[in-house]
Amino acid sequence: xxxxxxxxxxxxxxxxxxxxxxxxxxxxxxxxxxxxxxxxxxxxxxxxxxxxxxxxxxxxxxxxxxxxxxxxxxxxxxxxxxxxxxxxxxxxxxxxxxxxxxxxxxxxxxxxxxxxxxxxxxxxxxxxxxxxxxxxxxxxxxxxxxxxxxxxxxxxxxxxxxxxxxxxxxxxxxxxxxxxxxxxxxxxxxxxxxxxxxxxxxxxxxxxxxxxxxxxxxxxxxxxxxxxxxxxxxxxx
Numbered sequence: 001x002x003x004x005x006x007x008x009x010x011x012x013x014x015x016x017x018x019x020x021x022x023x024x025x026x027x028x029x030x031x032x033x034x035x036x037x038x039x040x041x042x043x044x045x046x047x048x049x050x051x052x053x054x055x056x057x058x059x060x061x062x063x064x065x066x067x068x069x070x071x072x073x074x075x076x077x078x079x080x081x082x083x084x085x086x087x088x089x090x091x092x093x094x095x096x097x098x099x100x101x102x103x104x105x106x107x108x109x110x111x112x113x114x115x116x117x118x119x120x121x122x123x124x125x126x127x128x129x130x131x132x133x134x135x136x137x138x139x140x141x142x143x144x145x146x147x148x149x150x151x152x153x154x155x156x157x158x159x160x161x162x163x164x165x166x167x168x169x170x171x172x173x174x175x176x177x178x179x180x181x182x183x184x185x186x187x188x189x190x191x192x193x194x195x196x197x198x199x200x201x202x203x204x205x206x207x208x209x210x211x212x213x214x215x216x217x218x219x220x221x222x223x224x225x226x227x228x229x230x231x232x233x234x235x236x237x
Contacts, residue, residue: 048074051081051143052089054194055130056186057097057154057173060220061227066176066183067161068190069154071099079103081150087160089133094166097156097173107151107214115216116226118151119175122211128201129182133194137204149211155228169228177218 026034053071058064070093073083081101086093107118124130125148132140154173158166176182187198219225 045074046072049084050074052133053083053130054089054133054190055124055175056182056190057156057175058181059156059227060172060174061225063181063220064183065161066186067096067156068186069096069099069156073099073101079106085154085156087158094158094160096158096160097154097170099152099154101147101150101152104149104151104211104214107217110216112216116219117172118153118217119173120177120211120213120217121150121152121175122148122213123177124175126202126205126208126210127176127179127182128198128203128205129176129187131194131196131198131201133196137201140201141204141208144205145208148208151214151217169230172227174218174220174225177213177221 049072051071051073053073055069055071056066057069058066068087070086070089071083072086073081076082079102083099083101084095085097085099087096101121102118107115110118121130125144130144130147132143135143152175154175155170156173157170159168159171190196191198
């Protein structure tokens with residue numbers, strides 16, 4: 001009992017400390033309210049997000065625009081993960097998007113139009129670019145043996161590579177699919193900061209079977225793509 005109480009106290013202290021790091025420049029009243037809510041209110045959806053993945057996305061209509069994405073995910077159903085995405089793993093990180101990850105079978109069953117919004121994870125996993133920082137290699141490998149056959153639908157709500165404010169509408173994102181596409185300077189900087197090695201992870205995953213990518217995914221490889229735009233409509237009463 002004493003150990004559990006001590007553990008709870010440590011978690012509460014960390015929670016308050018993390019809350020205190022953000023909101024710089026806010027009035028004291030707001031900081032106190034934020035810290036109190038952070039310590040007292042349960043956040044069940046956030047607490048259930050058990051997996052932290054780090055990778056890179058590109059805008060569906062521009063391979064040159066690649067951004068780092070820190071995913072925090074829950075395995076909601078046997079064939080469905082849902083993730084919130086931040087620019088980094090820090091208390092004051094910017095919320096930049098969401099991703100849904102589904103099984104190969106569920107992707108197969110999607111309507112043709114819907115498939116245009118999804119990308120495969122085969123290269124992200126096999127190349128070592130997608131990682132689970134802090135997880136031992138053996139456990140990480142076991143996780144990615146399953147993830148290598150999955151598909152993701154991703155929208156970023158904050159174009160943080162251009163603006164320090166969430167301007168505009170959500171943008172459809174895609175994943176890299178072969179060597180020579182990644183902006184290597186971004187990979188190197190990520191690896192240095194997180195203390196990981198993408199080439200070593202690639203080597204460790206060499207014998208994970210490479211799946212056949214299903215037709216309909218990675219639309220941009222066909223030479224055209226889709227992207228979100230605003231459209232004026234008559235308001236329905």
